[in-house]
Amino acid sequence: MGNQTDDDDDKKDGRVWRTVPGMKGVVYREHPTRRHGKKLDRFLALRYRRGGGQRTIETLGWTSEGWTTRVAASLLAKLKENIRTGTGPQTMKDMRAQGEADRQKAARMARRAALKEITFGELATLYKAWAAGNRVSGPHVAQLLDMHILPELGALRADAITPQHIEDMRQKVAAKRPLRGRGKNNPDARLAPQTVMHVLKTVREVYNYALETPAPNNPGVMLFEGPNPGVIRRRGRGVRPPKHDSRRLRVLNDEEIGALLDYSGTHDIEVATLLEMILLSLDTGPRAGELVALQRQAVDPVKGTLRILFGSRSERSTKGGRTRVVPVGLLFPQALDMLRQRLSQPSDNPYLFPGRYGVGMRDPNGLNRAMRRITNALGLNADAHDPRNRVVWHTLRHTYATRMLEAGADIYTLRDLMGHDSVTTTEGYLHLCDRSKRERALARITLAKGHAGITAGEQQ
Structure with missing residues (x-):
């Protein structure tokens, strides 16, 4: 074992740990038969004193799995610095936990970045499926989306749609002629203001659904994050409702x-x-x-x-x-x-x-x-x-x-x-x-x- 001495040995838990020459605190034990290259496969660990002087040995892994003494020494130096300053993870267990949390955070950020590309049409498809099973008006919602909303907004990125986009859509919908009912044969007839209002509410509901629904296979990440551009406002900026009193006045005598x-x-x-x-x-x-x-x-x-x-x-x-x-x-x-x-x-x-x-x-x-x-x-x-x-x-x-x-x-x-x-x-x-x-x-x-x-x- 080269320059090792008996002082370098640690028989704790029945296992013999030997110090890597020139790397105090980086220890290893060898596999009795399995080799990695020309040497016996080594299982690396760290030996150090935690806060309060408690002696600790934390295992890393086999050199055949990619662990090296250089990486082990770098980790040990980082742990000792954290113990000295009282900041950051001070054990390998804490460091692994932080690493996993960082990986999950990075994965969430990557998923959020991917959802930035989602279109309004994709959100509407998910909402239609939900509404079909949960809303009495599910078929009507699908009809409004297919006939009036998706042709105008479906191809746009959901986060790129502004209240002005929705206002432009409202004006186009309000100018349409009815396909059935009393006005279908009247060239001057237009869709009822109440129908236009239902169209605006449906856009708003698609966004509300996306704001409250986790993305598939992405727990914790909503389908959409950000302000709802479909919010209808009576005053100020935003989507304006059509001005019309549609309340029916007739009661039977x-x-x-x-x-x-x-x-x-x-x-x-x-x-x-x-x-x-x-x-x-x-x-x-x-x-x-x-x-x-x-x-x-x-x-x-x-x-x-x-x-x-x-x-x-x-x-x-x-x-x-x-x-x-x-x-x-x-x-x-x-x-x-x-x-x-x-x-x-x-x-x-x-x-x-x-x-x-x-x-x-x-x-x-x-x-x-x-x-x-x-x-x-x-x-x-x-x-x-x-x-x-x-x-x-x-x-x-x-x-x-x-x-x-x-x-x-x-x-x-x-x-x-x-x-x-x-x-x-x-x-x-x-x-x-x-x-x-x-x-x-x-x-x-x-x-x-x-x-x-x-x-x-x-x-x-």
Whole structure:
């Protein structure tokens, strides 16, 4: 072993460590048979004193694995310097941990750099897949992306898109002609401002999704990092929403409701079902998509309640994200009789109002087409020049909300019955209801509560 002496040997743990000549603290032990080049393979380690004088031996590895005495000496010098100054890793274990952390940090930075190249189209593809399984409006989101957004923004890098890009897209979308509906044959018609707003919101949602979603196989690294260029601002810089009041103004009066419920058409069975759906909508106020998704098991004929949940084939709930229980028969007592009669008839279809020929779930868009035929036949929209004044299927929901308010319903109770996220949305119906009817109803409720309090006091 050349210039080694017995003082260089360390038999700790039954192993013999020998000091490399001229490199105090760099020790090794030899493999009994395996060779590396002309010499026996050596396993290198470091021997030094840690803070407090504690003697330590930390292993490195075999020379056949690439370890050299020069590298070992450099590591030992670094550890001793860190111990002297009290900074940095002071053991090989700490140094390895720091090295691994540095490697992970470098890998994250490399992944972030790679994500800098991701396009808006790639983000939109991931968002569409997520929305298809998690959002009621998934198909509509995909349609907006494919028809209006991706042709303008899809090829651009996601981090290169500015509010001005989105504003330019908004102007192009707003100038498009509708492909269907009442304006498709009108050369001067343009997409509804509400449609343009949905397009802008979808861009914003793609970015929000990317900001909150880790990149595939890259935990801790989000798909997108940075400000959301799709934020819609009413004032200041950013994407401006289209200025338009799209709230529908029409609610049905008693005469119009009577005309709807007395309507008779050529397809007796289908018309009868539609009239039952109209009656239930007037009495409980579900959205069209919620109505067609109602299952027979959602009705409690004894308690007279309806559990509104979106889609029996999915865990997705209503648009507001919550299942809600609505009483039946408060506004139209015959609605509860109708439900009980319908449930008394056996059916193999789980839906309360099955699709065509009793198969599957009914298409919610078919309700709008049916309402258009009925209103045309009854002339309910003859004088409705403003689209907001036209009777559509959603008018039934508006009528329900206003009649509940006129009957004295509390605004917070109505919010829950309507399935709104915010009471602000529900308050929008206050401008449609008859204030005098509401005030009289609230007065009757207050008077009834007062009488109940007096009676309770007298009994005590």
